[in-house]
Structures are given as C-alpha cells and as structure tokens.
Amino acid sequence: xxxxxxxxxxxxxxxxxxxxxxxxxxxxxxxxxxxxxxxxxxxxxxxxxxxxxxxxxxxxxxxxxxxxxxxxxxxxxxxxxxxxxxxxxxxxxxxxxxxxxxxxxxxxxxxxxxxxxxxxxxxxxxx
Amino acid sequence: xxxxxxxxxxxxxxxxxxxxxxxxxxxxxxxxxxxxxxxxxxxxxxxxxxxxxxxxxxxxxxxxxxxxxxxxxxxxxxxxxxxxxxxxxxxxxxxxxxxxxxxxxxxxxxxxxxxxxxxxxxxxxxxxxxxxxxxxxxxxxxxxxxxxxxxxxxxxxxxxxxxxxxxxxxxxxxxxxxxxxxxxxxxxxxxxxxxxxxxxxxxxxxxxxxxxxxxxxxxxxxxxxxxxxxxxxxxxxxxxxxxxxxxxxxxxxxxxxxxxxxxxxxxxxxxxxxxxxxxxxxxxxxxxxxxxxxxxxxxxxxxxxxxxxxxxxxxxxxxxxxxxxxxxxxxxxxxxxxxxxxxxxxxxxxxxxxxxxxxxxxxxxxxxxxxxxxxxxxxxxxxxxxxxxxxxxxxxxxxxxxxxxxxxxxxxxxxxxxxxxxxxxxxxxxxxxxxxxxxxxxxxxxxxxxxxxxxxxxxxxxxxxxxxxxxxxxxxxxxxxxxxxxxxxxxxxxxxxxxxxxxxxxxxxxxxxxxxxxxxxxxxxxxxxxxxxxxxxxxxxxxxxxxxxxxxxxxxxxxxxxxxxxxxxxxxxxxxxxxxxxxxxxxxxxxxxxxxxxxxxxxxxxxxxxxxxxxxxxxxxxxxxxxxxxxxxxxxxxxxxxxxxxxxxxxxxxx
Numbered sequence: 001x002x003x004x005x006x007x008x009x010x011x012x013x014x015x016x017x018x019x020x021x022x023x024x025x026x027x028x029x030x031x032x033x034x035x036x037x038x039x040x041x042x043x044x045x046x047x048x049x050x051x052x053x054x055x056x057x058x059x060x061x062x063x064x065x066x067x068x069x070x071x072x073x074x075x076x077x078x079x080x081x082x083x084x085x086x087x088x089x090x091x092x093x094x095x096x097x098x099x100x101x102x103x104x105x106x107x108x109x110x111x112x113x114x115x116x117x118x119x120x121x122x123x124x125x126x127x
Numbered sequence: 128x129x130x131x132x133x134x135x136x137x138x139x140x141x142x143x144x145x146x147x148x149x150x151x152x153x154x155x156x157x158x159x160x161x162x163x164x165x166x167x168x169x170x171x172x173x174x175x176x177x178x179x180x181x182x183x184x185x186x187x188x189x190x191x192x193x194x195x196x197x198x199x200x201x202x203x204x205x206x207x208x209x210x211x212x213x214x215x216x217x218x219x220x221x222x223x224x225x226x227x228x229x230x231x232x233x234x235x236x237x238x239x240x241x242x243x244x245x246x247x248x249x250x251x252x253x254x255x256x257x258x259x260x261x262x263x264x265x266x267x268x269x270x271x272x273x274x275x276x277x278x279x280x281x282x283x284x285x286x287x288x289x290x291x292x293x294x295x296x297x298x299x300x301x302x303x304x305x306x307x308x309x310x311x312x313x314x315x316x317x318x319x320x321x322x323x324x325x326x327x328x329x330x331x332x333x334x335x336x337x338x339x340x341x342x343x344x345x346x347x348x349x350x351x352x353x354x355x356x357x358x359x360x361x362x363x364x365x366x367x368x369x370x371x372x373x374x375x376x377x378x379x380x381x382x383x384x385x386x387x388x389x390x391x392x393x394x395x396x397x398x399x400x401x402x403x404x405x406x407x408x409x410x411x412x413x414x415x416x417x418x419x420x421x422x423x424x425x426x427x428x429x430x431x432x433x434x435x436x437x438x439x440x441x442x443x444x445x446x447x448x449x450x451x452x453x454x455x456x457x458x459x460x461x462x463x464x465x466x467x468x469x470x471x472x473x474x475x476x477x478x479x480x481x482x483x484x485x486x487x488x489x490x491x492x493x494x495x496x497x498x499x500x501x502x503x504x505x506x507x508x509x510x511x512x513x514x515x516x517x518x519x520x521x522x523x524x525x526x527x528x529x530x531x532x533x534x535x536x537x538x539x540x541x542x543x544x545x546x547x548x549x550x551x552x553x554x555x556x557x558x559x560x561x562x563x564x565x566x567x568x569x570x571x572x573x574x575x576x577x578x579x580x581x582x583x584x585x586x587x588x589x590x591x592x593x594x595x596x597x598x599x600x601x602x603x604x605x606x607x608x609x610x611x612x613x614x615x616x617x618x619x620x621x622x623x624x625x626x627x628x629x630x631x632x633x634x635x636x637x638x639x640x641x642x643x644x645x646x647x648x649x650x651x652x653x654x655x656x657x658x659x660x661x662x663x664x665x666x667x668x669x670x671x672x673x674x675x676x677x678x679x680x681x682x683x684x685x686x687x688x689x690x691x692x693x694x695x696x697x698x699x700x701x702x703x704x705x706x707x708x709x710x711x712x713x714x715x716x717x718x719x720x721x722x723x724x725x726x727x728x729x730x731x732x733x734x735x736x737x738x739x740x741x742x743x744x745x746x747x748x749x750x751x752x753x754x755x756x757x758x759x760x761x762x763x764x765x766x767x768x769x770x771x772x773x774x775x776x777x778x779x780x781x782x
Contacts (some may be wrong), residue, residue: 010682010748011604018607032751054593056777057677079596084589092740098600 001112002046004064006037006072007077008055012097013122016077019101024124025108034058041053041066048112049074052097053085061086073111075104143249144256146172157262160242163249165258168193168211168219172261180242193283194219195261199233203241218246218259228264240267282420285313289424298440302431303334305401306394309424311336314417316405318385321402322347323393324431325440328354330401337406342383351390356399359392361422363413384391387411391421403428410430440727440756465553465573467495468564474498476523486573487540487550498525511539527554537574598634601681608740614682626688630656633684637677644674644780651682651709654691658700665700670711673720675779682744682752689741690724690768699729699765713774713781720772720779726765745770753778 004026008015012110013030020027033035034055041049041063045102047069051060051074067074076085076094085092091108140148146163154161154174162173170185173196178184185196194215200208210216214225225246233239244263248256289309296302303321310319318337322330330350333342352359364370365387367380381730387407393400403425459466465483470476477496484491487508494503497510497519510517519525523533533554541547552571556564609623610616632653636645648668655666675683691700691707699705705728712721742759745768749755755772772778 008752009601010744010752011608011685012597012600013751014743014747015600015604015607018611030751079593079600080589097596099605112133 001025001048001108002028002043002044002048003108004028004037004044006034006055006060007034007052008029008032008050010053010057013051016099016104019099019104020050022124023101023105031099032056034060034063038066039064046072048108050065050077050108051075051078057092064092075107075111134762137164139252141249141251142260146258146260148469153663159262161260161262161266162196163258163260164215164219166219166256168195168216171258177263179230180240180400181264182232182236182238183617184353196233201231201233201239203229203231205231208478214244214246215259215261216591218248218261219256221514222248222250222256223250229270240265241270242266252589254642254755257503274437282313285309286420286423286427287314289427293427293434296431296435299333299432299435301437302428306424306428306431307334309427310403310405310421313420314405314422315411316389318406319404320406321393321403321428322350324354324399339383342379346377350402352392352399352402354399356392357397359394359399361392361418361425362390364388366410368410375555384408387413389413389418389421391425395427395429395433395440400429400518411466431764448591449573450769462570463572465550465571467554467569467571468557468566469524469528469568470557471494472528472565473502474519474528474567477524488542496524497522507545508540508542511541512537523554523571524567524569525570527556528564530556531563533569547575548573549578578715598630601630605630605685612739622692625692626685629684629688630681633681635682640674642677644676645680645684647673647675647711647779648677650680654684654687655707658691658695660703665706666709668704668709669782670709670722673711673713673779673781676777679753679778682748686741686744689744690766693741694726694729694766699726702729705729705765718773718774722768722770722772724766724768724770726767729765731763 001024003020004019005013005016005027006016007016007030010030010032013032017030028040029037032038032055032109037055037060047084050064051057051064054106064076066119074093075100076092077097078088079097080093093111095103095107111115143163143165149172150172153563154172155176157174157176160174160177160180162177165171167190169188169190170193171187171443174184181198182194183196185192185199190219192210194210194213194443197210200210200213202208208230213230214228214553217223217747218225225244228244228246230242230244231239232242243266244261246259246261248259249570250289251257286309289305292305292308295306306321307319310316318335320335320338321333321345323333325331329348332338332347335343345402348371351362364372366388367377367388370377372380383406385406386409389402389405393402403421405421459480460482462480463482464488465479467477467479467483470478474496475498476494477499479492479495483495484493487495487505489505489507493505495502495505499505510522517538523536523538527533535551536553537551539547539549550571552569553572554567556571557566559565559569605626606623610619611623613619633645633650636649647655647670651668655668694700694705694707699707705726706727708723708727710723710725714721745757745759749757749770749772753772754775755770757771758769760767760769774781
C-alpha cells in the first residue's frame with residue numbers, strides 16, 4: 001500500500017514514515033506544507049493519505065476536499081479535538097497525536113480494505 | 128287820614144303777613160311739618176306736625192330758641208349744629224331759598240330723626256326779607272333704607288371683589304389678603320383673622336389684621352370643631368364678657384379689647400379645613416343677614432385656599448416630575464450601554480441615548496427604527512442572529528412592544544462597510560394604564576470586544592492543544608530514534624534524556640522571549656555550556672544577531688545538540704586540544720544565512736556510523752523544515768559543516 005503523508009513536524013513525520021514502512025507500506029512524502037502536499041497528491045499515485053490538520057498555520061482541508069472528490073480515503077492526524085473541525089469533517093476518520101501505531105494500522109485497514117487485499121503485501125501489525 | 132298808597136300797600140298783605148294771619152286749620156291741613164320765622168329767627172307760626180317732629184312745642188315769640196323748634200340739631204355726620212347755623216338761619220341771612228337740606232333733629236327724650244328741610248324766604252313789597260317759611264319732613268325711614276341699600280351694595284361689592292381677586296390670586300398670600308379685605312369691608316367687624324388646620328390637625332393662624340402676637344400665641348390651637356366635624360355651623364359670641372368660655376381664654380380675649388367675635392367655618396368638599404374669625408370691639412348683635420354674608424365669604428375663602436393648594440401641589444408635582452425626567456435623562460446618558468425607547472406599539476419611532484446613536488453610527492436626531500417609514504428608516508446596517516438577517520418585526524424592541532419580555536438576547540449589527548458590532552441585552556414592554564403594551568424599552572451592551580477576546584481565547588486554546596500534542600509526538604519520535612538506534616539501553620536512555628533536555632531548553636528560551644524568537648548565539652552557547660574549558664578557549668562563536676522563530680528554533684536546537692554531543696563524544700571536544708569554531712553571516716544579496724561549523728585539533732574522524740540521528744536532522748530536517756542546504760565534510764582535522772538557510776521571514780529575523 002502506498003501512503004501519502006502530510007506532516008509539518010519533521011520528527012513526527014519521520015516517525016510515521018518509519019512505523020508505516022515497518023508495516024510494509026511505501027511512503028509518498030512526508031510533505032510539510034499544503035502546497036507541496038497538493039502538488040505531490042496530483043502527481044503521485046497512492047492508496048490513502050495521512051494528513052496532519054495544521055501544516056505550518058495552513059489547514060489541510062483543501063487537500064482533504066480534493067481527496068474526497070477523487071474517492072481517495074484519508075485519515076486526519078491531529079492535535080485538535082473534533083469540535084474544532086468544520087462541519088463536513090467532523091465524521092472523518094481521525095487519530096490523535098501522538099499516534100498509537102496499532103490504532104493507526106487498524107484505521108488504515110478499515111479505510112482502504114481493497115488496497116489491503118491488493119497485490120501489495122498485506123499490512124503487518126507492529127510489535 | 129290814611130293815604131291810598133298806604134291803603135294799597137296795606138291792602139295786599141305779603142306772604143309773611145298772610146301766614147301770620149292765616150287760620151291755624153290751614154297750617155294743619157298741609158301734609159308736612161311747617162313753621163314760620165320772623166326775620167330775626169323768632170318762630171311765629173308752626174303746625175302740629177312740626178311739634179311732632181320736634182318732640183316739643185316751642186313758645187311763640189321765644190327769643191332764646193330761634194330759627195328752629197328742635198331741642199338740638201346735628202349734622203348728618205353727628206357734629207353738633209348750632210341753631211344759628213341752620214338752613215333757616217342761612218335763608219334769613221342770605222335771603223336765598225334752602226332746598227333739600229338734611230339735618231338731624233334730637234328730641235328732648237334723646238331720640239333722633241333725620242329731617243329734610245325746604246325753606247323759602249318771605250319778602251315784603253319792597254323785597255325786604257320779613258321772615259321765612261320751612262317745610263320739613265321726617266326722612267329717617269328713607270335714610271335708613273338708603274343706608275341698608277348702601278350696605279347691601281357694599282356687601283355685594285365685597286363679595287364680587289373677593290371672587291374676582293381669588294380668581295386672579297397667584298399665591299395663598301393673595302387669597303388671604305383678598306379674604307381679609309372682603310371681611311373687613313362687608314362685615315361690621317374691626318379686626319379679622321384666618322386659621323387653617325396644619326398637617327397634624329392643629330388650627331393655626333395663617334393671616335390676621337389687628338391682632339397682637341400675644342393674643343395669637345395664646346389662642347392658637349383653639350378650635351370649636353375637630354377636623355372630622357361634619358357640617359360645622361358658625362358660632363357667634365355676641366358678648367365675650369358673659370359668654371360660656373373658659374376663664375383664662377375669656378381674660379385673654381378681653382385683654383385684647385375684643386367685645387364680641389364670630390367663628391366662621393371654612394369647608395371644601397364637605398371637609399372642614401379651618402375658620403375665619405371676625406372681632407368686634409364692643410358687644411354685637413349678629414343678624415342672620417350678617418351671618419349669611421360671612422358664610423358666603425367663608426365659602427369663597429375655602430374655594431380659594433383649596434384651589435391654591437391644588438395649584439401648589441400641581442407645581443410641586445410637576446417640578447418633581449421634571450426633576451425625575453432630568454434624572455432619568457442623565458442616567459440614560461451616563462450608562463455605558465445603548466438604551467432605546469419606543470413609545471408606540473408598532474415602533475415607528477424609536478429614540479435612544481447618545482451611546483445608542485454612536486453605536487449605530489447615526490446622528491442624534493435620526494430615527495433608528497427599522498420599522499419606520501421607508502424614507503425615515505436607517506439604511507446603513509442590518510441585524511443578524513446566528514448569521515440570519517432579522518425582519519423588523521423580529522427585533523427585540525418590536526417584540527417587546529407586543530408584550531414579550533426579551534432577556535439575554537445576543538445579536539449582530541452588521542454595517543454596510545462589512546464591519547460588525549455584537550450586542551447583548553434585554554427589552555421589556557411599556558404598558559399603559561390598562562396594562563396593554565404601548566411601547567418598549569431596551570438596554571444593550573456592546574460585547575464585540577468580549578466576543579473577539581473569547582474567539583481569540585478559543586483559538587489560542589486550540590492552538591495550545593495542537594502545540595502540546597505536537598511536542599509530545601516529537602518526544603515520542605525522539606524516544607523512538609534514541610532507543611531504536613542504540614542497543615545499549617543505558618546509553619540510549621541517557622542520550623534520550625539529554626535530547627529532551629535540549630528540547631526543553633529551547634522551549635525555555637522561546638518562552639523568555641514570549642515566543643517571538645530565539646537568538647542563534649544563545650542556542651549555541653546553551654549547547655556548548657557543559658563542554659567549556661575553564662579558559663573558554665575550546666569554543667568560539669561569532670556572527671550577527673539572528674533570532675529564529677519557534678518551529679525553526681526547535682529543529683535547529685536539536686540539530687546543534689546532536690552536533691555538540693557528537694563533538695564531545697567523538698570529535699574535537701573529546702580531547703584537551705580540540706576546539707569548535709562556529710561562525711555565520713548574512714548574505715543579503717541571496718537572502719541567505721551561511722553557517723560554518725568547524726572542528727579542529729580533535730581525533731581523526733571518519734563518516735559516522737551510529738550518529739544517524741544527527742545526520743537525519745542535518746540532512747533531512749534542515750532541508751525540509753528550513754529549506755536549507757547542508758554539506759558535511761569529514762576531513763582529517765575534524766568535521767566541517769556548511770549550512771545555507773534561506774532567510775524567509777517565517778524562518779528568522781535579523782535582529
């Protein structure tokens with residue numbers, strides 16, 4: 001499974017990257033600004049995106065809207081509480097920071113079941 | 128021999144002679160009192176009626192009582208009238224007739240009559256006055272009638288005058304003066320006073336004529352009636368000396384020289400409000416007519432007092448109203464809230480205090496009502512609740528004017544220029560005498576600043592939450608890095624702790640500067656601090672003052688920590704002779720900050736194996752977070768690191 005990561009905190013991005021690689025995913029990114037993330041999203045092929053809500057002061061919502069329109073699943077990774085989100089995203093998948101790797105993998109599986117059963121190796125649960 | 132002339136002369140007797148010779152029955156037949164005097168005033172003829180009027184029969188030819196048969200005579204005003212000055216004497220002296228003269232005749236028994244005399248002198252053939260004839264009549268009755276009539280006229284005039292003056296009275300003083308004047312003019316008293324009940328029901332003097340202070344002090348409070356008396360009647364004391372009055376009171380009254388007095392009640396609306404008193408120097412007989420007149424005056428006085436009191440009360444009430452209205456106005460203007468008042472149920476016109484006009488950006492004369500006529504309505508704002516524009520009928524003042532109580536109502540006033548103010552407050556109906564709503568009053572406070580502050584606070588709280596989560600995530604990442612790269616748990620734990628402390632130190636520096644930025648030099652010195660040699664010769668830092676913003680500062684801080692730690696473990700700072708030199712400069716043309724980290728005098732180094740975290744930060748973090756370019760040279764002398772960071776304003780500012 002290919003996963004696009006948008007996260008402006010470098011070490012957190014690296015951490016996600018390492019956790020997802022260990023689970024058998026390949027990574028697009030991490031991208032620390034909405035601009036770079038949007039450009040990559042239009043250029044690259046991927047199955048799911050993990051999105052930090054606040055990218056250096058800019059909200060990631062435009063990218064989330066685009067992915068919704070393209071039918072690509074995404075998961076919010078966030079320091080914000082649900083009530084802070086706009087109406088349309090209050091029901092979206094989200095996990096809290098700092099993330100629990102097991103929970104992250106679960107959410108990914110639930111969000112993109114078809115990809116999980118695709119030709120890529122199935123997701124491996126973290127130890 | 129008697130001559131013809133003499134005969135002729137004596138053949139036609141003069142009036143005087145004829146009267147002398149006339150038969151008494153002729154004189155008696157005349158329906159008037161008649162008498163004749165000779166030229167010297169001696170009475171020569173008179174009839175019975177004359178003696179009746181005189182009350183005596185004079186002696187014919189009596190030279191002592193001349194000119195008139197009266198015992199005594201007086202002028203009308205009571206002055207004595209000597210006989211020699213009577214109209215008869217005047218007629219005889221002057222030879223001129225005396226018509227309609229009036230004298231007062233006193234009879235021997237002391238009674239008096241008023242007589243009207245009508246005198247003609249009697250002349251002889253040569254025109255010499257021989258005597259005079261007087262026809263006189265008793266006009267006492269007529270005079271009395273005249274007096275009574277005059278009296279009535281005076282009384283009516285007095286009543287008319289008091290009515291007229293009371294009508295024009297401007298004060299209670301005017302009322303009292305008018306009444307006292309009328310009393311003294313219309314009634315035969317010499318002195319008078321007016322008393323009214325005070326608030327405690329005690330009868331007090333309010334006006335008087337001719338009374339001493341002592342008398343008033345002594346008699347104040349005395350009242351023949353209580354305030355509750357129903358239908359009080361006048362009380363006339365015709366003789367103080369013999370009246371049924373307490374001894375001390377009688378003595379006081381007599382000491383004042385009062386012989387008789389009367390109490391006349393003053394009643395308005397069936398209620399006794401006081402009395403007026405008339406005082407007579409002598410004993411006095413009170414006629415019904417006098418008492419009726421006094422009561423009539425009393426009635427006028429009562430009306431006058433009541434009307435003046437009512438006017439006074441009205442003036443006081445109006446003054447109080449006016450003061451209260453002024454107070455209200457002052458409060459309205461002083462209160463730091465917008466106040467609106469609608470005085471009609473449709474709220475076609477609304478007025479407000481100064482704050483309200485300023486808030487709506489209108490002039491004080493404007494009509495701020497959105498329910499006003501189209502040409503009067505304000506057009507520079509709309510009212511919204513939760514983003515929805517309200518129709519005029521939904522506005523709080525309009526709703527209250529229909530009878531609704533509006534409490535804690537929050538709404539937005541949005542102006543044509545896009546700006547808004549937020550208001551919070553209440554509106555309540557104004558009700559008429561029947562309790563129906565006839566308008567409304569509203570009071571609203573401008574909470575825009577409070578709302579903005581609240582919004583800011585919410586933003587900050589969300590921001591805080593976000594930052595804290597990020598920091599914790601960073602700590603876990605650092606933990607991950609520290610423990611996964613080093614199989615030696617103790618070493619891993621120590622380096623983890625050191626990295627967290629470095630992170631904390633950067634946070635401290637940021638907090639000190641209110642999160643505005645951290646000085647690069649300070650970050651360097653913080654990290655080198657544990658490794659300074661006593662003489663400070665193993666560390667050199669120099670460059671222009673640069674302050675990095677929060678995000679970059681944290682990344683850079685961790686990077687510097689790794690570099691310093693590595694230098695201390697494996698590089699120049701691990702030997703006594705080694706040193707680190709950090710210099711930086713600003714390339715204004717390329718808008719870049721160039722940093723040079725040079726280690727020298729240390730052990731020979733080779734490209735690192737285990738310090739992967741440091742390289743991760745240098746090569747990837749600085750590139751991704753700061754957009755920087757990093758080159759590492761591991762030369763024999765020591766590590767050389769060159770970093771070029773674009774100086775965007777969100778990265779750093781040159782102090």
